[in-house]
Amino acid sequence: MRTIVVTVCSGTACYILGGSDLLTLRDHLEEPYSRHVMLAGSPCLNRCKDRSENKRPPYVTVDGKVYGNMTLETLVKTVQSVLDAS
Amino acid sequence: MNNSFIEMDSCQITKGGQRICGDVFLLERVAESGRVVATLSDGMGSGVKANVLANLTAGMGQRFALAGSDMRKNAEAILNTLPVCRERKISYATFTLADIQPDGSTHLVEYDNPLTLWVRGGTCKDPERRAHIMERPGAFREEVLQFSHFSLQPEDRLVICSDGVAQSGMGTKPHPLGWRESGLRDYVEEILSQDARISARDLAKKIAQRAVANDGYQARDDISCVVAYARTPRKLLVATGPPYEASGDAELAQSMAQYPGKRAICGGTTASIISREWNSPVHVNLDERDRSVPPSATLEGADLVTEGMLTLGKTAELLENRWEADIPAKNAAEKLTLLLRESDEVSFVVGTRINEAHHDPTLPFELGIRRTLIDRIRRALELIYLKKTDVTYV
Numbered sequence: 142m143r144t145i146v147v148t149v150c151s152g153t154a155c156y157i158l159g160g161s162d163l164l165t166l167r168d169h170l171e172e173p174y175s176r177h178v179m180l181a182g183s184p185c186l187n188r189c190k191d192r193s194e195n196k197r198p199p200y201v202t203v204d205g206k207v208y209g210n211m212t213l214e215t216l217v218k219t220v221q222s223v224l225d226a227s
Numbered sequence: 228m229n230n231s232f233i234e235m236d237s238c239q240i241t242k243g244g245q246r247i248c249g250d251v252f253l254l255e256r257v258a259e260s261g262r263v264v265a266t267l268s269d270g271m272g273s274g275v276k277a278n279v280l281a282n283l284t285a286g287m288g289q290r291f292a293l294a295g296s297d298m299r300k301n302a303e304a305i306l307n308t309l310p311v312c313r314e315r316k317i318s319y320a321t322f323t324l325a326d327i328q329p330d331g332s333t334h335l336v337e338y339d340n341p342l343t344l345w346v347r348g349g350t351c352k353d354p355e356r357r358a359h360i361m362e363r364p365g366a367f368r369e370e371v372l373q374f375s376h377f378s379l380q381p382e383d384r385l386v387i388c389s390d391g392v393a394q395s396g397m398g399t400k401p402h403p404l405g406w407r408e409s410g411l412r413d414y415v416e417e418i419l420s421q422d423a424r425i426s427a428r429d430l431a432k433k434i435a436q437r438a439v440a441n442d443g444y445q446a447r448d449d450i451s452c453v454v455a456y457a458r459t460p461r462k463l464l465v466a467t468g469p470p471y472e473a474s475g476d477a478e479l480a481q482s483m484a485q486y487p488g489k490r491a492i493c494g495g496t497t498a499s500i501i502s503r504e505w506n507s508p509v510h511v512n513l514d515e516r517d518r519s520v521p522p523s524a525t526l527e528g529a530d531l532v533t534e535g536m537l538t539l540g541k542t543a544e545l546l547e548n549r550w551e552a553d554i555p556a557k558n559a560a561e562k563l564t565l566l567l568r569e570s571d572e573v574s575f576v577v578g579t580r581i582n583e584a585h586h587d588p589t590l591p592f593e594l595g596i597r598r599t600l601i602d603r604i605r606r607a608l609e610l611i612y613l614k615k616t617d618v619t620y621v
């Protein structure tokens with residue numbers, strides 16, 4: 142299993158729309174996944190201003206790819222599937 | 228003396244068993260000029276009666292001094308107004324009045340409080356005092372008012388105490404006659420030799436706590452200590468919001484880099500701009516477990532980086548409610564509050580580019596606009612904490 146970086150946006154829009162929960166990702170990942178995740182924050186991933194994509198805050202990047210509308214549940218699932226596939 | 232900031236703060240500990248302090252300390256800073264006028268008054272006895280008398284005395288001192296009339300006439304007027312105690316034939320309240328101009332020029336009027344210490348270079352000295360003797364009908368002895376006029380230099384301090392400090396420990400083995408002025412002097416010099424830059428607030432606290440310790444940890448009289456400290460102002464720059472024109476980014480980053488003081492950045496976009504311009508990464512502090520506001524971040528060259536609206540809103544609330552600091556601060560708003568409170572002059576640089584995200588009607592919250600929040604914070608800093616502030620819109 143590779144180790145991947147997960148960046149959770151903690152900017153205003155993302156934080157209010159659920160980003161605060163996403164920052165607790167660590168507490169919700171089980172082994173062996175948790176060992177393979179490096180969690181980081183970002184003051185603003187710059188997506189909140191971009192109306193072109195049909196996504197909404199909160200934004201997260203998982204292994205370089207951007208995801209919007211994240212909940213803790215979908216984030217855990219996404220991380221697991223990315224890691225499973227690696 | 229140029230450009231010194233007069234930091235003045237006090238620490239009071241009420242006599243054991245009393246709920247109201249009989250010493251009253253009033254302080255006023257004249258916003259336009261930076262002049263500071265302060266009076267410490269010790270009412271006879273303790274409790275409510277002492278408090279009322281001290282309040283009356285200190286209030287008169289402040290009003291007269293601020294009105295700017297002749298110091299001697301003022302002091303006489305106070306003494307003539309104060310009643311004389313029928314049994315003890317002494318005056319009901321003592322006072323020390325300090326009037327300090329921003330250039331350091333200082334007038335002191337002292338009446339029956341322990342003499343003020345003037346500290347320079349870590350050593351206590353005495354200002355040259357002129358005694359003025361007053362005979363009041365009904366008083367059993369002549370009353371002595373002491374006047375002095377001298378100039379505070381940068382890094383000078385004044386230490387003003389009530390006799391609860393000078394007489395602390397009286398009758399105990401180490402201090403049979405009380406701590407006295409000599410004990411206080413030695414202690415102040417000892418503290419300054421350990422920490423020459425100690426704040427007025429901390430020095431006043433240390434002295435008061437030591438006096439209570441002398442009393443066996445139960446104050447035997449109301450204990451008050453006031454410290455004035457003339458020092459170079461502590462400056463803080465708070466940048467929040469991206470400049471209206473994107474071309475202003477580089478300018479903002481540059482003026483921040485050159486700012487002669489501490490720097491705080493409040494806002495994700497602003498942090499990204501500065502990070503890009505300074506070529507220095509931002510790291511969000513994920514170990515901050517208190518989640519009432521978004522976590523703070525670190526960026527080399529900045530003393531604090533926080534999110535914008537939520538943190539500023541919370542900070543305004545903490546300042547307005549006179550939040551009592553727990554150190555270490557638990558979240559970004561508390562960190563910002565502490566940083567603001569330990570600064571003397573705060574300059575806000577407010578960017579006016581509209582952040583599209585906040586105008587999304589589906590966002591389930593009402594964000595006060597940046598301007599309103601900054602206004603609230605400035606008002607609290609000026610009115611409650613006597614700070615100087617200014618704001619620039621970019």
Ligand code: FES
Nearest residue numbers: 150152155186189
């Ligand atoms: S606040 Fe999250 S992308 Fe801007």
